[in-house]
Amino acid sequence: MNQINELINQLDLKQNVHLEDIPSIDLYMDQVIQLFEKTFEPSKRNETEKILTKTMINNYAKGKLFFPVKNKKYSKEHIILISLIFQLKGALSIGDIKLVLDGVNEKVVTEDFKLDPFYQSYLNLLDRNTEFYKENLKDKAKDAKDELAKTEIDSDDYLQKVLLIASLVNMSNLYRKAAESLVDTLKD
Template sequence: MVNIDKFIDELGLNEHLTLDDIPDIDLYMDQVIQLFEKKYAKTKRDPKDKILTKTMINNYAKGRLFFPIKNKKYSKEHLLLISFIYQLKGTITINDIKVVLEKLNDKVLNENFTLDDLYKAHTNLIFNQEERFKKDFKGKVKEVTEATNQLADSDSEYLKQLLLILSLSHMSTLYQRAAEKLIDEFQQEEEEN
């Protein structure tokens, strides 16, 4: 990894669906897919990958991850919920996502809760987290470089990348475990009520 800033830039960290990206009209499924594909294109690992498909959306609907659509059209609230699902599905199971979003769906349907403020708060948090990630990542690279320099091996670039991958994967696992524990507490609270 020669240029850390270039590497971080290529991750597409700044690619997010914002409230401004969402039109004020309801969209058909193909339009929803097109919106997500366009917005998250830079985040694909492989250009052939799909961000969102009809099958995914239908599975989310069947799994009741979001409230039912009307007249085959998706409202702004649906798009925001699908965005949450898209972000969560990389780390937690579909069943866990259902647990996390069940109460939110209920609030939208039965309490006329608007997702705009929650979504703004979420996007503000992720922008801050991305800045923190950039600093943390550079720190990890430095740590790994120092650890690799202590190894007596001629293939230190490979070992450096291996240690970095192991370290990042471990951090990801720690955050995933924390999220799963919060979900378990969510379920426990719901069962007690």
């Protein structure tokens, strides 16, 4: 796995909807979709993959993952919440996401809670996580190579990739389980 640095660069890990990317005016659904498509275009695995669709947004609204829109327009707060949903849906069920965001939605609606600083904190953590991830991915690739070197198996690039994939999926599952356990604490 000599191509690990190339992989890291290819992943374009800095993609996210940043506060400065969100217009100060409310947007119609098509404009929200365009914002997400433009932002996350490089992360698509193929041309047919959709980042965000009308159906997805409608399902999030029906599932009450964010507070109701006014006049078919999405505020900055809606876009922030949709961005969080977009990130969370990679690991959590829609029911878990609803549970996680219920309190945030309630604060926005009833307490005049400003989402900007909260979201910026999330983005700051995301940046730190990304830097940690880059170093950790290099370590995991080296670990896979070293583990195969300890065996009597011919250590080719394919087997190193398979071992690295299995290791990364395992780490993903461990983090997901930790997140789900934290979600369960919100039920009380």
